[in-house]
Amino acid sequence: MKALVYNSSPQSNRRTSPGSPHRPLVVMKFGGTSVANVERISEVARMALESQQAGNDVVLVVSAMSGETNRLLKLAHEVVAVPDTRELDAIAATGEQVSAALTALAISRHGGKGRSFLGHQVRIVTDDAFTKARIHSIEHEVLHEALAARIIPVVAGFQGVDSQNHITTLGRGGSDTTAVALAAALGADECEIYTDVDGVYTADPNICPSARQIPSLGFEEMLELAALGAKVLQSRSVEIAMKYKVPVHVRSTFSGKPGTWVIDKSRGLESHRVTGLAVDRRQTRVQLVAAENRSGLLGEVLGLLAELNMSVDMVTHSVLPHEPSRASVAFSMPTSEVHRAQTRLEQLGEEVKAQQVVLENNLAKVSLVGLGIRSDPQVSATACRVLNQEGIALVSVAAGELRVSCLVQDGQADKALNLLHDAFELGAENGDQPVEQRRVSNAGL
Amino acid sequence: MKALVYNSSPQSNRRTSPGSPHRPLVVMKFGGTSVANVERISEVARMALESQQAGNDVVLVVSAMSGETNRLLKLAHEVVAVPDTRELDAIAATGEQVSAALTALAISRHGGKGRSFLGHQVRIVTDDAFTKARIHSIEHEVLHEALAARIIPVVAGFQGVDSQNHITTLGRGGSDTTAVALAAALGADECEIYTDVDGVYTADPNICPSARQIPSLGFEEMLELAALGAKVLQSRSVEIAMKYKVPVHVRSTFSGKPGTWVIDKSRGLESHRVTGLAVDRRQTRVQLVAAENRSGLLGEVLGLLAELNMSVDMVTHSVLPHEPSRASVAFSMPTSEVHRAQTRLEQLGEEVKAQQVVLENNLAKVSLVGLGIRSDPQVSATACRVLNQEGIALVSVAAGELRVSCLVQDGQADKALNLLHDAFELGAENGDQPVEQRRVSNAGL
Numbered sequence: 001m002k003a004l005v006y007n008s009s010p011q012s013n014r015r016t017s018p019g020s021p022h023r024p025l026v027v028m029k030f031g032g033t034s035v036a037n038v039e040r041i042s043e044v045a046r047m048a049l050e051s052q053q054a055g056n057d058v059v060l061v062v063s064a065m066s067g068e069t070n071r072l073l074k075l076a077h078e079v080v081a082v083p084d085t086r087e088l089d090a091i092a093a094t095g096e097q098v099s100a101a102l103t104a105l106a107i108s109r110h111g112g113k114g115r116s117f118l119g120h121q122v123r124i125v126t127d128d129a130f131t132k133a134r135i136h137s138i139e140h141e142v143l144h145e146a147l148a149a150r151i152i153p154v155v156a157g158f159q160g161v162d163s164q165n166h167i168t169t170l171g172r173g174g175s176d177t178t179a180v181a182l183a184a185a186l187g188a189d190e191c192e193i194y195t196d197v198d199g200v201y202t203a204d205p206n207i208c209p210s211a212r213q214i215p216s217l218g219f220e221e222m223l224e225l226a227a228l229g230a231k232v233l234q235s236r237s238v239e240i241a242m243k244y245k246v247p248v249h250v251r252s253t254f255s256g257k258p259g260t261w262v263i264d265k266s267r268g269l270e271s272h273r274v275t276g277l278a279v280d281r282r283q284t285r286v287q288l289v290a291a292e293n294r295s296g297l298l299g300e301v302l303g304l305l306a307e308l309n310m311s312v313d314m315v316t317h318s319v320l321p322h323e324p325s326r327a328s329v330a331f332s333m334p335t336s337e338v339h340r341a342q343t344r345l346e347q348l349g350e351e352v353k354a355q356q357v358v359l360e361n362n363l364a365k366v367s368l369v370g371l372g373i374r375s376d377p378q379v380s381a382t383a384c385r386v387l388n389q390e391g392i393a394l395v396s397v398a399a400g401e402l403r404v405s406c407l408v409q410d411g412q413a414d415k416a417l418n419l420l421h422d423a424f425e426l427g428a429e430n431g432d433q434p435v436e437q438r439r440v441s442n443a444g445l
Numbered sequence: 446m447k448a449l450v451y452n453s454s455p456q457s458n459r460r461t462s463p464g465s466p467h468r469p470l471v472v473m474k475f476g477g478t479s480v481a482n483v484e485r486i487s488e489v490a491r492m493a494l495e496s497q498q499a500g501n502d503v504v505l506v507v508s509a510m511s512g513e514t515n516r517l518l519k520l521a522h523e524v525v526a527v528p529d530t531r532e533l534d535a536i537a538a539t540g541e542q543v544s545a546a547l548t549a550l551a552i553s554r555h556g557g558k559g560r561s562f563l564g565h566q567v568r569i570v571t572d573d574a575f576t577k578a579r580i581h582s583i584e585h586e587v588l589h590e591a592l593a594a595r596i597i598p599v600v601a602g603f604q605g606v607d608s609q610n611h612i613t614t615l616g617r618g619g620s621d622t623t624a625v626a627l628a629a630a631l632g633a634d635e636c637e638i639y640t641d642v643d644g645v646y647t648a649d650p651n652i653c654p655s656a657r658q659i660p661s662l663g664f665e666e667m668l669e670l671a672a673l674g675a676k677v678l679q680s681r682s683v684e685i686a687m688k689y690k691v692p693v694h695v696r697s698t699f700s701g702k703p704g705t706w707v708i709d710k711s712r713g714l715e716s717h718r719v720t721g722l723a724v725d726r727r728q729t730r731v732q733l734v735a736a737e738n739r740s741g742l743l744g745e746v747l748g749l750l751a752e753l754n755m756s757v758d759m760v761t762h763s764v765l766p767h768e769p770s771r772a773s774v775a776f777s778m779p780t781s782e783v784h785r786a787q788t789r790l791e792q793l794g795e796e797v798k799a800q801q802v803v804l805e806n807n808l809a810k811v812s813l814v815g816l817g818i819r820s821d822p823q824v825s826a827t828a829c830r831v832l833n834q835e836g837i838a839l840v841s842v843a844a845g846e847l848r849v850s851c852l853v854q855d856g857q858a859d860k861a862l863n864l865l866h867d868a869f870e871l872g873a874e875n876g877d878q879p880v881e882q883r884r885v886s887n888a889g890l
Contacts, residue, residue, distance in 0.1 A: 079483055098539055100535070114532075
């Protein structure tokens with residue numbers, strides 16, 4: 001295992017005593033598989049101490065031991081089918097509380113000084129949107145005090161408190177957000193996200209055998225990939241990294257290899273055409289057919305969806321060819337949210353006087369992401385042509401600043417992904433050396 | 446299941462709006478077996494709502510689901526043999542966090558309003574003696590707010606925070622203390638301790654078949670019984686109940702029968718000779734043999750033991766018959782603490798110039814407790830005679846204000862208990878009706 005690379009950051013807002021030598025500050029985040037049992041927790045402690053001994057100040061952020069969050073949520077759902085979200089968060093937050101304290105113990109076991117910190121102890125203040133809260137502020141004085149005493153703070157990921165001191169959680173993958181937000185608040189030099197894969201890939205290697213690991217990509221590209229289904233980082237964490245320019249290094253806990261750097265590329269140092277592909281399955285397309293084509297129809301629909309906190313995408317608005325007083329609005333959303341929204345979607349249909357509300361399930365969104373898409377209008381044309389040639393029907397296509405998304409039948413998504421990966425030459429682009437690209441197998445560890 | 450009895454308390458310091466009708470306030474505490482699984486948690490919620498519907502304001506206190514605290518502590522000990530107690534408390538406290546939130550969910554499930562509160566949310570402020578902290582103060586404003594909104598607060602037992610906001614726990618059985626301290630702070634009319642036995646018995650019915658349930662006893666008697674090995678209530682909880690005159694009703698979660706009232710009997714309304722018996726096993730006797738008999742020797746030894754936070758008992762001090770310049774000091778302590786204290790005990794022996802430090806293991810302390818002991822010097826004489834007659838050797842005897850304790854070989858403790866139970870006619874005292882006295886079997890529920 002190599003000592004951590006130290007990247008000097010000009011934006012550093014760290015508090016250092018006058019005259020004291022600057023020690024690089026690194027936030028290291030470990031996911032559930034990295035703290036799955038006592039042996040792995042011990043390894044995490046060893047890595048943190050190694051980084052400290054190499055001259056870094058180290059702050060750890062840990063997820064719950066893998067499987068623990070699901071076990072806890074299952075208990076809650078055994079009590080009541082639709083649990084109150086405040087209590088759900090109080091229950092779920094215990095997973096990280098335990099793993100943080102165990103990791104602190106493991107650091108002592110290895111001869112260092114570790115101390116666990118919960119959301120309310122740091123304190124990480126969020127809004128009160130239980131189960132998907134957003135961080136408002138981080139009061140990190142206690143962490144600086146710990147660092148000054150050469151203690152490695154182990155912060156429980158995923159959790160915070162709202163202004164009323166209720167425990168909140170940040171949603172699945174929320175520990176990434178805890179780590180990046182802490183790195184931003186502390187003015188850390190980098191945020192290392194340790195996970196069970198080697199980094200970010202051009203496509204999911206389980207689906208696309210020729211997928212390559214991406215050595216580095218821009219915040220905006222990573223944000224698109226995360227939003228479009230790449231599971232490697234929570235979107236919110238990338239937003240924060242982008243806003244505060246926190247260099248993020250996504251890498252494997254187990255392999256010791258360099259991973260993928262997510263960094264500021266806004267100044268156009270590189271210009272790939274397409275950087276990577278993402279697939280988001282279990283999508284439903286909702287069509288409000290032949291609504292009254294009044295002015296502001298689209299704004300009205302989007303406003304109501306935003307009120308419901310629905311994450312919709314691929315919105316289209318089309319006037320009916322032979323009936324200009326009527327228009328259809330369609331959008332995609334995760335199928336898992338449709339059940340919750342169904343009644344409200346039907347009301348929405350009535351409000352805009354739609355003749356029909358049509359739901360189409362079993363779709364998948366296959367997306368191309370890259371800084372180069374911004375300057376190349378041909379990307380979406382090429383994507384459509386490639387898929388059409390191979391007989392893959394496009395339910396809908398949407399192009400954005402940095403991405404092109406294609407809604408296809410779920411059963412055709414894997415084929416579409418591989419076709420696009422080949423068409424945009426992601427397997428061996430720009431003469432890069434092909435890197436070993438298999439996922440690290442958990443079984444082999 | 447009967448609705449809760451309401452005992453009006455003249456010491457009530459409850460906040461009531463002017464003109465609002467006084468609703469009795471009851472704190473109901475449920476132990477680990479009462480919240481062992483989803484079904485039992487549901488039953489606890491039902492009982493709380495029944496009490497609320499009968500006209501009470503209800504505050505619940507819950508322990509961790511049975512087995513959970515042990516599971517968590519085992520995890521910590523797998524990481525390191527002697528875990529840091531701060532981290533141990535952060536880990537252990539999650540057990541009550543989960544059960545409190547699950548109970549709050551179960552209350553909603555039954556149509557009521559429940560809300561979980563953790564130690565730092567209430568807030569229950571303790572000293573910083575991790576794993577055995579003592580409560581300093583309780584800020585209970587949030588609980589009053591909840592009660593005013595007809596919410597049943599479910600407080601996580603066993604836990605608090607110190608002045609630095611570190612999580613602390615109150616020691617085994619600490620949820621009893623949480624409940625009684627909350628009842629005192631809120632000016633509750635009573636504190637109901639729901640457990641898996643029917644109440645307090647004259648002796649452990651598993652050892653003494655003729656043991657009877659005690660309908661009521663005084664705070665001081667209960668305190669002695671708890672301190673001397675009766676497991677039914679944590680000593681600290683009884684101290685607080687006594688100090689604040691909180692009526693405590695110890696009863697079964699499962700049988701619905703009246704239990705044992707622990708109340709103020711200081712004004713001598715009743716005068717049993719002996720109320721009950723307790724056994725405390727795994728005792729070690731420590732003898733500092735032939736120390737220098739300087740003035741203040743005993744004070745010096747006790748002072749040093751207090752510094753070590755050692756709970757010693759049955760202290761004897763005897764001048765050597767033929768050598769008045771030398772004296773022996775002996776005391777008993779839990780064998781589990783001897784290991785921790787061994788080095789210190791040997792130093793102590795050197796400091797007082799003892800010729801030998803002798804440890805005698807495998808002892809048990811059998812104690813008689815009762816308000817009547819205060820006025821009857823014959824109790825200890827009778828106890829000694831009865832045991833001697835039956836060939837039970839007394840290693841040591843100590844008499845206190847409300848108790849007489851006999852240190853015997855552990856293998857003879859059961860026999861001693863039964864002999865004393867018979868000798869003091871605890872099986873059918875004062876013409877009481879014999880009550881059904883078998884422990885409630887968990888298996889049958």
